[in-house]
Amino acid sequence: MRHLxxxxxxxxxxxxxxxxxxxxxxxxxxxxxGERLGIVGESGAGKSxxxxxxxxxxxxxxxxxAGQILFEGQELNRLPEDEMRSIRGNRISMIxxxxxxxxxxxxxxxxxxxxxxxxxxxxxxxxAVDIALDKLxxxxxxxxxxxxxxxxxxxxxxMRQRIVVAIALLTNPALIIADEPTTALDxxxxxxxxxxxxxxxxxxxxxxxxxxxxxxxxSQITEKVIVMYAGKIVESGATQSVVxxxxxxxxxxxxxAIPGIIPPGSRLYxxxxxxxxxxxxxxxxxxxxxxxxxxSICSTEVPALISKDQHHRMVACxxxx
Amino acid sequence: xxxxxxxxxxxxxxxxxDISGGLLDQLALESGRIVRKKTTVKAVNDVxxxxxxxxxxxxxxxxxxxxxxxxxxxxxxxxxxxxEIHYQDQRIDNLNPKQMLPFRKKMQMIxxxxxxxxxxxxxxxxxxxxxxxxxxxxxxxxxxxxKVAEVMRQVGVDPAWSGRYPHEFSxxxxxxxxxxxxxxxxxxxxxxxxxxxxxxxxxxxxxLNLLMEAREKxxxxxxxxxxDLSVVKHISTRVAVMYLxxxxxxxxxxxxxxxxxHPYTRALxxxxxxxxxxxxxxxxxxxxVPTPINLPSGCVFHGRCIYANDRCTQEIPxxxxxxxxxxxxxxxxxxxxx
Amino acid sequence: MKSWNRFKNSYLxxxxxxxxxxxxxxxxxxxxxxISILAPVITPYNTYDSATFDIMDAETPPAWMxxxxxxxLLGTDIQGxxxxxxxxxxxxxxxxxxVGAVLFQALVGILVGLLSGYLGGKLDALLMRIADIQFSIxxxxxxxxxxxxxxxxxGVGRYAExxxxxxxxxxxxxxxxxxxxxxxxxxxxEKNKEYVEAARVIGISRWHIMYRHVLPNTLTPVxxxxxxxxxEAVMSEAALSFLxxxxxxxxxxxxxxxxxxxxxIFSGSWWITFFPGALLVIFIxxxxxxxDWLRDVLNPKLYKG
Numbered sequence: 001m002r003h004l005x006x007x008x009x010x011x012x013x014x015x016x017x018x019x020x021x022x023x024x025x026x027x028x029x030x031x032x033x034g035e036r037l038g039i040v041g042e043s044g045a046g047k048s049x050x051x052x053x054x055x056x057x058x059x060x061x062x063x064x065x066a067g068q069i070l071f072e073g074q075e076l077n078r079l080p081e082d083e084m085r086s087i088r089g090n091r092i093s094m095i096x097x098x099x100x101x102x103x104x105x106x107x108x109x110x111x112x113x114x115x116x117x118x119x120x121x122x123x124x125x126x127x128a129v130d131i132a133l134d135k136l137x138x139x140x141x142x143x144x145x146x147x148x149x150x151x152x153x154x155x156x157x158x159m160r161q162r163i164v165v166a167i168a169l170l171t172n173p174a175l176i177i178a179d180e181p182t183t184a185l186d187x188x189x190x191x192x193x194x195x196x197x198x199x200x201x202x203x204x205x206x207x208x209x210x211x212x213x214x215x216x217x218x219s220q221i222t223e224k225v226i227v228m229y230a231g232k233i234v235e236s237g238a239t240q241s242v243v244x245x246x247x248x249x250x251x252x253x254x255x256x257a258i259p260g261i262i263p264p265g266s267r268l269y270x271x272x273x274x275x276x277x278x279x280x281x282x283x284x285x286x287x288x289x290x291x292x293x294x295x296s297i298c299s300t301e302v303p304a305l306i307s308k309d310q311h312h313r314m315v316a317c318x319x320x321x
Numbered sequence: 322x323x324x325x326x327x328x329x330x331x332x333x334x335x336x337x338x339d340i341s342g343g344l345l346d347q348l349a350l351e352s353g354r355i356v357r358k359k360t361t362v363k364a365v366n367d368v369x370x371x372x373x374x375x376x377x378x379x380x381x382x383x384x385x386x387x388x389x390x391x392x393x394x395x396x397x398x399x400x401x402x403x404x405e406i407h408y409q410d411q412r413i414d415n416l417n418p419k420q421m422l423p424f425r426k427k428m429q430m431i432x433x434x435x436x437x438x439x440x441x442x443x444x445x446x447x448x449x450x451x452x453x454x455x456x457x458x459x460x461x462x463x464x465x466x467x468k469v470a471e472v473m474r475q476v477g478v479d480p481a482w483s484g485r486y487p488h489e490f491s492x493x494x495x496x497x498x499x500x501x502x503x504x505x506x507x508x509x510x511x512x513x514x515x516x517x518x519x520x521x522x523x524x525x526x527x528x529l530n531l532l533m534e535a536r537e538k539x540x541x542x543x544x545x546x547x548x549d550l551s552v553v554k555h556i557s558t559r560v561a562v563m564y565l566x567x568x569x570x571x572x573x574x575x576x577x578x579x580x581x582x583h584p585y586t587r588a589l590x591x592x593x594x595x596x597x598x599x600x601x602x603x604x605x606x607x608x609x610v611p612t613p614i615n616l617p618s619g620c621v622f623h624g625r626c627i628y629a630n631d632r633c634t635q636e637i638p639x640x641x642x643x644x645x646x647x648x649x650x651x652x653x654x655x656x657x658x659x
Numbered sequence: 660m661k662s663w664n665r666f667k668n669s670y671l672x673x674x675x676x677x678x679x680x681x682x683x684x685x686x687x688x689x690x691x692x693x694i695s696i697l698a699p700v701i702t703p704y705n706t707y708d709s710a711t712f713d714i715m716d717a718e719t720p721p722a723w724m725x726x727x728x729x730x731x732l733l734g735t736d737i738q739g740x741x742x743x744x745x746x747x748x749x750x751x752x753x754x755x756x757x758v759g760a761v762l763f764q765a766l767v768g769i770l771v772g773l774l775s776g777y778l779g780g781k782l783d784a785l786l787m788r789i790a791d792i793q794f795s796i797x798x799x800x801x802x803x804x805x806x807x808x809x810x811x812x813x814g815v816g817r818y819a820e821x822x823x824x825x826x827x828x829x830x831x832x833x834x835x836x837x838x839x840x841x842x843x844x845x846x847x848x849e850k851n852k853e854y855v856e857a858a859r860v861i862g863i864s865r866w867h868i869m870y871r872h873v874l875p876n877t878l879t880p881v882x883x884x885x886x887x888x889x890x891e892a893v894m895s896e897a898a899l900s901f902l903x904x905x906x907x908x909x910x911x912x913x914x915x916x917x918x919x920x921x922x923x924i925f926s927g928s929w930w931i932t933f934f935p936g937a938l939l940v941i942f943i944x945x946x947x948x949x950x951d952w953l954r955d956v957l958n959p960k961l962y963k964g
Contacts, residue, residue, distance in 0.1 A: 011654050017673055042521035110500035156609050157384075186383035187550065191592035213521060216594030241464040255596070260551030264574060265532065268526040268555070274491050275521070343784065396860055417865065425862030438853035442875040502857060536901045 001154055002073060004174060004207045005031040005054070012046070012053050014278075020276040023049045023062065025231040028305075031224075033174065036208040038218035038239060040254075041228035044275050047211045050228070051177045053077075054209070055088045072174065090120045093168035097180040099160035101169060103152040109163055109193035110148030113170060120171045135166040139196055166198060175207040182217065194221055201234040215255060219243045227251050230276055233305055237313035247308060247315045249291050262287035285318065293319045327371040327409075328510060328542050329395065334404035336365040336387075336394050343395060361543050363613050364390040364567040367404070369640070372510075376538065379557030379574070381589070385613060387566040388546045392512045395544065396430055397421060408510075426456050433515035435495035435526035439487035445498055446483040449473070452505045468505065476501045476531060493524035500531060504539070512544045517552060529556060536607040554578055562586050565621040566613055571640060572647030582649035583627050584659060620652065630655045661856075674956050683954040684945040691942055695751035702744035703730075707910065726862050734930045736916070737923060745916060746935050750942065752912040757893035761885055763831030764892075768838020769874075769881065775839065776846025777869045780829045786821045787843070790836035798833030798895060802904050805829055819907045826905060830895045834888060841884055845877040878959050886950030890943045897939055913939045 012024040024046045031037050034234060041047045041174065052058050054069055056076055069076040072091065076084065078188070088094075096102060098162055104112055113132035129148075136144035139162045152160055161181065168176055182190035198221040201208045217224055218239060225239040227248065235248040246252045255261075256269035273290040276282060282289050288298035297318050305316040341347045341360040349358045364387040372378045382388045393399045395406060397413065406414040413424055432438035433572075439448055449469045453460060460468075470480035476497040480601035487495055496516065503511055515534065517525040533556060535541055547553050553560055553574075560577045562570040562585065570583040581587045591603040606625040611617050620638050623629040632652050640648040641655055666672060675681050694701065704711050716739035720727045727734065733742040775786040809825060810818050818825075849855065850873060860870045893913075899905035900914030901921075908919050913935045920931030 017670065042523060159609065186548065187592040188383065188588055188603075188606055191594070192605070194594070195603075214594065215522075216596055219596050220594045254522055257523050257527070258551065258596070259529065259555035260593075261596070262556075264555050265533070268530055270526040270530055271523040274493055274524060393856070398856060398859055418862070422862050425860065428860070430860045432853035432857065434853055438857055439856040440858075440872050440876070451858070451863070455861055455863060499857075506861070651963065 003030040003070070004033045004035070004072065005209075006070040007050075008068040008070070010050070010053060010069065011065045012049050012058060012062055013065040014062045016061055018279075022276055022281070023231055023278060024053065026067070027226075027228070027231075027233050028067075029226055029233070029236065031175070031207050031209065033207060034201065034205040035224065036198075036210065036222040038222035038225040038226060039209060039211045039228060040213065040215055040218050042213055042254075042275055044230070044278065045228040046231040047228050048179055049095070051179050051209065051211050054177060055092055055094060056081075056084050057088070086120070089116070090171045091173055092175045092177065093171070093173040095161075095164055095168050095176060095178040095181045097183050098143075099157070099164045102164045103160060105152055108149055109155075112150065113167055113298065116167060117169050131170060132166075135169045136163070136202065138169060139163070139166045141166070157185055158192065161185060161189070161193055162196065165193070165200070169200065169204070172204070173206060175209070176201075177209045177211070179211045180213070181210070183212070183214075190217070197221060215243065215258065227254070230281055231278070232286065232316065233314070234287065234316050235314065236305070238311060241311055241313060247313065247320045248287075248317050249293055249319070250287050253290075256257065285316070291319075295319065326374070328374045329372040329544070330405075331395065332369050332405040333373070333404065334365055334368045334391070334394060334401055335402045336390055337402050338362040338364060344594075346656055354538075355447060360614060363616050364566055365394060365401075366616070367405075368563075368566070368568055370568065370571060372542060372544060374509075375536075375540055375542055376558040377545055379560040380544065380546045380563060381553050381560060382563035383548060383589075383610070385565075385610070386563040387613065388548075389514055390565050391563070392430070392514045392544065392546050396428055396512055396560040397424075399610070402449075411646055424458075426506045427509045429506065429508040429511050430502050431496075431500055431511060431513040431516045433518055433521060435492045435499060436487075438499045439485055439495055439502075444477075444484055444486055445473075445490075448487075448498065449483070449502055449505055456506055456618065459614060463512075472501045472504050473498075475535070477527075492520055493527060494627050496520060496524075496528050497531065500535070504535065507539070508541070510542045510544070514546045515548070516545075518547065520550065532556065550589065562589065565611065565616065567621055568640060568648075568650065569622060570647060570649050572645070572649075576645050576647050580645060580647075582645075582647050582654050582659075583622075583651050584597070584628055584653065591618035620650075626653075628659050671956055678952055680948055684948040684952070687941065688949060691750060691945075694747055695754050698747045698751045702747050704741040704744040706740045706745045706748050712738060714739045718923070718931070720928075721930055730937065733934050734928075736917070736919060736931045737928075742804075742931065742934055746913070746938055747937060749911050749913045749916045750938060751887075751894050752823070752906055752910065753896055753914070753942075754940070756823060756830065756896045756906075757889045758914065759823070759827035760830035760834070760892040760896070763827055763886045764835045764888060765838050765881065765885060766833070768835040768876075769842050771835070772839040772842025773869055773874060776843035777850055777865070782954045785842075786839070789916055790839050793832070794836045796833075797903075798829065799899070799904075799933060800898050800928075801833060802829045806904050807897060819909055822906050822910070826896055829899075830892050833895075834891070835937065837884065837888070838881065841880050842877050847878055848874055849873050849876050883950065883954045883957055886946055886953060890946040890950070893939070893943060913942075 008028050009026045010024055011022065011026050014021045014023055027050065039047045039050060047056065053064055058064060064077050110132060114125065114128045117131050132148060133144045136147060141147055141162055143161065153296045155163065181195050185193065195215060197208060200206065210218060212218055222239045224231040225242050226233050226234065227235040227250065229250050235242060235251045242251065243255065248253050251271060253271040257271060259268055262268065271290055276286060284299045284301055285303050288294040291298065303316045303318045307313065308315045308320055339359060339361050341358065346476055347357050348357060359461055368391060379438065380388045381389065390399060394401050401414055408424055413421065433480055446469055449472065450465050453465050453468055469483060473480040473483060478494055478497050478501065491499065517528050520528060529552065536543065545553065557574050559571065559573050561568045562583065564585050570577065570586045577586065578590065581590050588604040588606050607627065608625045611624060617624050619634045619636055623633040626633065638650040638652050640650045642648050651659065699705065706712065716735045718736050719731050721734040722729055722732050731741050736742055736745060771786050771790065773781045826963040855868060855872055858872050895912030896905055896912060897917065901918045902910050903918065906912040906915045910916055911919065916935035917932050920935065924932050
């Protein structure tokens with residue numbers, strides 16, 4: 001079966017005034033219809049850039065320097081901009097951390113939703129209104145008939161993010177890319193949005209790529225997970241197995257560093273050092289200076305992402321058998 | 322909860338902000354007449370608590386609940402509208418800046434944003450020296466330099482880098498420098514306002530360890546403000562849960578997490594995403610968070626509470642001690658309906 | 660040495676080296692500034708000394724034209740002064756007034772902006788209303804009144820001596836609200852940052868915080884508008900002089916030179932007004948181009964890769 005999305009050896013570079021930086025260094029993954037994938041990493045790991053690369057929205061000075069992005073059989077990174085525009089916001093929708101990146105503050109919610117529908121679908125205006133109301137109901141917004149006449153600033157943060165989800169749903173996309181959709185929200189609202197995304201993916205058979213730094217959120221609603229470090233995938237596999245039995249030393253460290261698992265007050269596990277700057281990525285395995293089990297091979301040879309067990313688990317580490 | 326020999330006592334603290342702007346902005350047309358209207362944000366309302374020496378009081382709550390305002394009011398950055406703040410046995414909320422000086426050495430603050438909390442035009446050395454010189458005018462340059470190097474080593478930043486500017490450091494290192502600045506005057510009490518919220522998980526663990534280490538070595542007392550329930554569980558001895566400017570529950574950490582009393586605390590705890598738990602069963606709250614400009618009558622939580630009754634909409638609940646040692650402000654809990 | 664190294668590797672120098680317009684502007688501006696500073700040394704004639712020129716040389720055309728003289732490269736004006744030397748002295752006066760007026764504006768404006776932004780409240784309202792009023796009075800009216808009163812009080816003879824400081828104050832007074840507003844806006848952005856709160860927690864007094872913490876962080880936009888303000892002050896001075904309210908012809912600025920020559924433009928002596936005019940345009944153009952470049956570099960929102 002053909003995958004919904006297939007990313008092959010994607011490489012993204014930024015041409016800055018002092019030289020070129022490699023933000024994403026050859027990553028590959030696939031996503032099937034109705035599947036939910038989490039991309040986890042700390043800031044600077046390249047997870048957001050991956051999301052933008054898929055919809056071909058890398059802004060200058062960045063560019064896709066190598067690799068392929070296949071979506072429903074089309075090679076997105078070779079499409080001309082006008083064809084890409086008919087896919088972006090239509091077959092693929094995006095949800096950002098800040099709802100105000102999507103919402104226009106001077107237009108009512110209804111106007112924005114109807115415009116989106118009319119831009120992508122051949123329907124009359126009253127049909128567009130019906131579609132908008134239907135989607136608002138889907139995201140559990142009380143009295144949508146009133147809401148569509150309101151402006152974004154009249155809604156609370158959680159409500160706005162739900163409206164953004166409704167807008168993302170307008171064109172019945174096959175894939176939603178959510179970039180830190182709940183980072184700016186409070187825990188109780190975060191839980192609601194996550195419930196909502198999970199419910200919608202199941203009922204609408206949509207693919208979801210959830211980009212986040214929060215392993216807890218990822219483990220709640222995704223089936224597969226990719227852990228990124230300094231522009232590379234260091235580990236990938238089924239979410240539950242990665243979370244419960246992490247293999248890569250970075251993933252292990254990350255999971256151990258979260259408070260709430262070990263007894264309160266005791267010393268947290270800390271990964272020494274910090275994520276390297278993109279200008280000074282170490283030779284060999286980029287994690288080796290921070291790794292507790294590294295050997296001499298780690299500082300010279302880049303480890304390949306290879307399968308280490310039967311359960312589709314891939315790990316990029318010389319030391320993991 | 323009157324306790325003796327407490328380090329910090331806050332009594333019925335109220336802090337409202339007038340955001341009505343100039344006279345012209347205040348005028349409004351109401352039923353044919355022009356009236357002058359004031360808009361106030363009721364950020365903190367009648368909050369009382371004590372902090373004992375060497376304990377860590379965690380303050381949790383969602384955005385806009387007044388926790389950061391409370392932190393700043395405690396340190397005298399915002400003068401309170403009413404209420405009292407006592408440090409040991411001295412009342413400090415009515416002191417002038419000069420009388421406040423001795424307390425400035427005892428109380429310090431750590432901030433959330435590692436990029437905004439250090440002056441970009443000053444070297445690390447200058448940033449760290451400033452409090453030392455300010456509180457000890459007689460100190461000689463060598464002694465000040467030694468002190469800077471000593472504290473930098475304690476927080477894990479190489480003293481050789483003291484001549485650099487903040488932008489040359491990563492977020493985690495900046496937060497260490499920010500902690501170093503607070504430690505320069507050897508304080509007893511530190512208010513930490515979301516000190517790890519802006520940091521990545523692996524760096525967050527480093528900073529939390531550093532804070533816990535400093536607590537042990539220096540016998541520090543913390544007021545630790547955060548929205549992250551796992552962090553607060555890890556570092557605090559007691560936790561206060563805030564909602565819309567009031568404390569709705571105050572309990573020893575173990576008790577709070579084992580048997581939360583207030584319906585809001587329960588909802589909050591159930592919403593923490595847990596590792597390896599697929600479909601979350603969190604308690605749903607109804608309605609929307611009201612703004613602190615128009616506070617609901619009675620219990621501020623009643624509009625979102627599934628247990629609310631008539632009494633909740635009219636009468637403000639007070640914190641009440643339960644058998645478990647927790648203090649809960651809820652009529653439902655008091656009446657044993659919840 | 661350290662700060663030189665920092666500068667050598669900075670984005671400022673990098674983008675300067677890649678921008679030919681900025682380089683050219685900078686070179687032209689430097690040459691003009693150096694020439695005007697060294698005017699008494701390098702000009703062939705001292706045009707402030709009436710003994711050095713002769714009315715008989717009046718209206719000599721530039722050297723390459725018929726009737727031109729080798730001793731007057733760009734010709735002479737109606738008093739027989741060497742035009743090139745007069746222009747260099749004129750540029751010197753214009754530059755002095757321009758820079759002086761901007762320093763005056765900046766001093767008043769930064770002080771007002773800082774107090775207004777940091778202390779806020781009633782003081783802020785009062786100072787900003789004064790700024791609004793100041794802004795709404797055209798500087799020409801102020802200039803006409805002031806110079807009229809001045810000439811009455813001190814006599815026309817003293818006026819020539821005191822014209823430079825007077826013009827600095829007139830032009831400076833009319834433009835300080837621009838600085839005040841820019842600084843105030845940037846102070847409002849800075850004063851709630853956590854590093855200011857940290858200084859308050861240490862116990863540092865607000866005057867000290869204003870001066871030591873807030874002020875240095877508000878100076879970048881001041882630097883950017885200062886370039887444009889110098890150009891504007893030079894233009895204002897030229898306009899005032901052109902109207903006869905500025906520098907007297909015995910001690911001319913570029914503006915008064917243009918005015919003096921303007922009357923003879925139709926009688927064929929076009930050079931008397933053309934060369935000072937061209938110099939003024941070039942001078943202002945290079946300042947504005949340099950200011951544009953500086954704004955682009957220092958404003959991260961316009962960052963170009």
